[in-house]
Amino acid sequence: MICALMIGRAGSTGFPGKNTYPILGRPLCAYPLMAAHNSRYISRIFVSTDCPKITAVAQEFGAEFIERPSELATKEALGEDVFAHGYREIKRRLSDEGKTIELMVLLFANAATITAELIDEGIEILRHDSSVDSAVTTSVYNMWSPLRARKIAEDGCLHPFVPFETFGDPKTLNCDRDSQGEVHFADMSVSVVLPHCLEHLEDGLLPQKWMGQKIAPIRSWGGCDIDYEWQVPMVEFWLKKHGIQDASEE
Incomplete structure (x- = not known):
């Protein structure tokens, strides 16, 4: 059932x-x-x-x-x-x-x-x-890629929420919202x-x-x-x- x-x-x-x-x-x-x-x-x-x-x-x-x-x-x-x-x-x-x-x-x-x-x-x-x-509904929200996520640090400024190195060589990364492929949530x-x-x-x-x-x-x-x-x-x-x-x- x-x-x-x-x-x-x-x-x-x-x-x-x-x-x-x-x-x-x-x-x-x-x-x-x-x-x-x-x-x-x-x-x-x-x-x-x-x-x-x-x-x-x-x-x-x-x-x-x-x-x-x-x-x-x-x-x-x-x-x-x-x-x-x-x-x-x-x-x-x-x-x-x-x-x-x-x-x-x-x-x-x-x-x-x-x-x-x-x-x-x-x-x-x-x-x-x-x-x-399981099977779950997902929506693609590339604009919310973890690469774009920021947090406010103790200095009051924005810093990467996730270290850029997590995504590869920072020198090869770019700001395009689709650069990491589809981001499924x-x-x-x-x-x-x-x-x-x-x-x-x-x-x-x-x-x-x-x-x-x-x-x-x-x-x-x-x-x-x-x-x-x-x-x-x-x-x-x-x-x-x-x-x-x-x-x-x-």
Whole structure:
């Protein structure tokens, strides 16, 4: 059985209420639920939350609920621990029914740049290649190459965040944003993972250890999880480009 698990909490501080913020006339968290609901392969959708508003939205998609423990509902709590907790609860429930989990589809309530087609592509990647641990959406953001990253040092000036030598001979490097080739970022829209990734987080690759070690890309563009209000127009643009209309126009 393939199960989707969306996580989202009530107490966002950087962008209060972001998970239910209106995007094209729908709550933000409706979009990952829509994608999971329309997937050809997902059998059941679960939501781990402490937020009544997210719960209300998820009920419209027939989601089953996992109560998010208070210690996992703080800004310090790691997403990997919330996913692992949710997975264990889903595994327990399915075990009681005599069922097992083939794959987990992991979603964030604030990541709307996802479609059923992208989810299904990730599922098909894992079904066709047993050597990979996960398949995740990636977007190419060459403008954010680590070569361009800076930090403010004790002298108050900007210094390379990563030593230039990491990328080769500094004398051969240039400022062109494409000079390091495609720079892929896991954009958090979806992670399709094997169960063992959640059972053995300690073996996973930083920074998202739920992805395991061998991670296949699901190529996307413009993907992101919304953490700031200025990202809203970007996500609305992405959704419109993928044929999703404003709810008021339907």
